[in-house]
Amino acid sequence: MALKITVIGTGYLGATHAAAMAEMGFEVLGLDVVPEKIEMLAAGRVPMYEPGLEELLAQHVAGFEGSSGRLRFTTSWEELESFGGDVHFVCVNTPQKRADYGCDMSYVDSAFAALAPRVRAGSLVVGKSTVPVGSAERLAGLLPEGVGLAWNPEFLREGFAVQDTLHPDRIVVGVRPEDGERAEKLLRAVYAAPIAEGSPLVVTDFPTAELVKTAANSFLATKISFINAMAEVCEAAGGDVVRLAEAIGYDERIGDKFLRAGIGFGGGCLPKDIRAFMARAGELGADQALTFLREIDSINMRRRGQMVEMTREILGGSSFLGRQVAVLGATFKPDSDDVRDSPALNVAGQIHLQGAQVTVYDPKGMDNARKVFPTLSYADSALEAVRGADVVLHLTEWREFRELDPAELAAAVASPVLLDGRNALDAERWRAAGWTYRAMGRPRA
Template sequence: MAPRLTVIGTGYLGATHAACMAKLGFEVMGMDVDAEKLAELAAGRAPMYEPGLDELLAEQVASGRLRFTTSYQEAAEFGDVHFVSVGTPQLRGEFAADVSYINTAFDGLAEHTARLGKEALIVGKSTVPVGTADRLAARLAETAPTVEVAWNPEFLREGFAVQDTLRPDRLVIGVRSQRAEDLLREVYAEPLAAGVPLVVTDFPTAEMAKVSANAFLATKISFINAMAEVCEAAGADVVQLADTLGYDDRIGRRFLNSGLGFGGGCLPKDIRAFMARAGELGADQALTFLREVDSINMRRRARMVELAREQCGGGFLGKRVAVLGAAFKPNSDDIRDSPALNVAGQIQLQGAQVTVYDPKAVDNARKMFPALAYADSAVEAARGAHVVLHLTEWQEFRDMDPSELEGAVSEKRILDGRNVLDPDKWRTAGWTYRALGRPQR
């Protein structure tokens, strides 16, 4: 008989994982302390925008394979394999990760599972400081000896989360027993049969897999943005430079896109937590380069503000600025550590009237940045603007014809913070086009 699964924490990761496991044919129960969120999920509505997820949730709830609860006891009674997908945010005032939600989830499951005398496997999916799994396993060995621990990091890309769960580019499981490995092989039988590579390893290696991947990607992004700084000083073109580098198979073109830099709920806090944990382990010198990676990333935001100020004649007072984009990346409504909103907020604080438009993230942005103005379209956001800032590379903006905005703006000036617009198209239409790391013509 197939194991029954629970997913503890139904945010971005948990909601996607629960729906996808039900799609693979398992009976799944999602557990969360937020009853309002669960009501939305049970109605087939995800707590965030993710392409295809609403439809998948509705389909799996209707099938009867997916249900939800606020009770640890009910989850413990239901499940054989429990996936823990709660958040590990950055501690306030520190670089380290807050693992209190992880501790609570493991303790809550273990308490009720031990009372029932059940055998169970608790699988961490959250990104945690290396050593967390060992610590939790030791704790559970004393309080719930029938409960085993495993670690199975996620590698989801926002905007592609459903396909990344159903057909990931690799699966990593950190286990200590053949039973745990066999259970997870059964859970992931379909993607494994389709040829998805599986890495079976120990706890520390599994924990480091995600944070190391994020550190590498952040480093690659900051590398090309450092090159953009030099390109601006030298009059070179960073986009052509990235294309040239990308032909080298050892380097590759992906994640070599210069611009406003990275944000979101993973890369920034994960590299900081990685540095903090390395320091605790006595290996702080190994990751000092990540401080510069972080610094380069933050400098891109400051440089965009400088460019906008230049385009406004040296100051923002009395100027109107249109910002296209609020989400930290396209195909998402996630505004956590959004470079676009960070820039918009800085410009607004310096005296400009800033109006923001995003296809999906306006509601979330309004809650976090109520002092900014918001619009329902790019044209409305650009009305009367002295400069337009393109800060999140939605396809809608990439496809936009300059003529759509020219009747609305006060001055035809556009700053491309993502280096994806066609400079020739905008310049031919009479616009002043500037971008990070590209020569001014």
């Protein structure tokens, strides 16, 4: 008999996971307490931009012609109980607390409290939310006897979430000794397809599984901030951070991925995860082990201010008043509509608040950007955004921007000056079209 799966929390993680589980052949029920979100998903639409996700939903959401009908959504805990799921994935959000760096566990706690009386003996609850180490052991105590708990952290990259769920580069499962064998057996059945394709399965204890996501994000943040620190040194010494990154990237111990200097990382995961990691280490008495993350965070945030100052300098070094600035990019990364803690939107906002007329264009993030910064101006295309601009800032590395015609844009601006905040554009191509091209950590040439 095929396993029946529930997914609690249908945001970015949960919606993707539910659709992927249906694609793998399971009957799936997704639950959320936000009716508007459930209505959208039940209609085959998603409340965020994620390539391939709506297409996947259309193949499986019940009620659509030609769909498998294996995927349904509800706001009813009673319906979840009658569904009789074998495996329950908890995918709710864990934002940063308002008052400090710590992780807000209220959504996870609420989900477990509502789920616990509605799961049957022999079923398995699986946490996928990113939580402070030690949480799983505490949450296991909320479940009734005979119900197991495993921790299965997610490693989704926005823009590649469907691919990462269906074909993960690793599957990590944390279990307790008392239900480890049964939990592992169930999750091997759930992930049978990717395991058969060669995705490695790492079975470990609760603390290790909880640490994997935060450790991975901390390492990634460190690598990004390292090359940004090198960009600062290059700017002071007259070096070229792009060639520096190329040279050290050939070292197989280092590698070339995520060594592109720019205005830093953002989004809803990386910044809050490293801060929550520091906070939890302090609670455990291991705060000195992660003091380096404070500098990683500081370097990252400093890059935004440095882009603002670079813009001021190229405009003459004084006031932004009366100047027109075009910003290409609003999302924190390409292939996403997510503007949470977006460096691009932060820079645009800072310049605007200092007196400039700022016009923003982003291929997918316009609606979300307007909600965060309604006082900025927004254009329907890159060409319209740069019209009459004194300087153009490239702040999110969308492919569309790499494919722009520099000559066409040069004819529209007041002054052909480009600041590449992502070191992603072809400098020689833009200079050949008459642009003054500057990038962080590179010679002015």
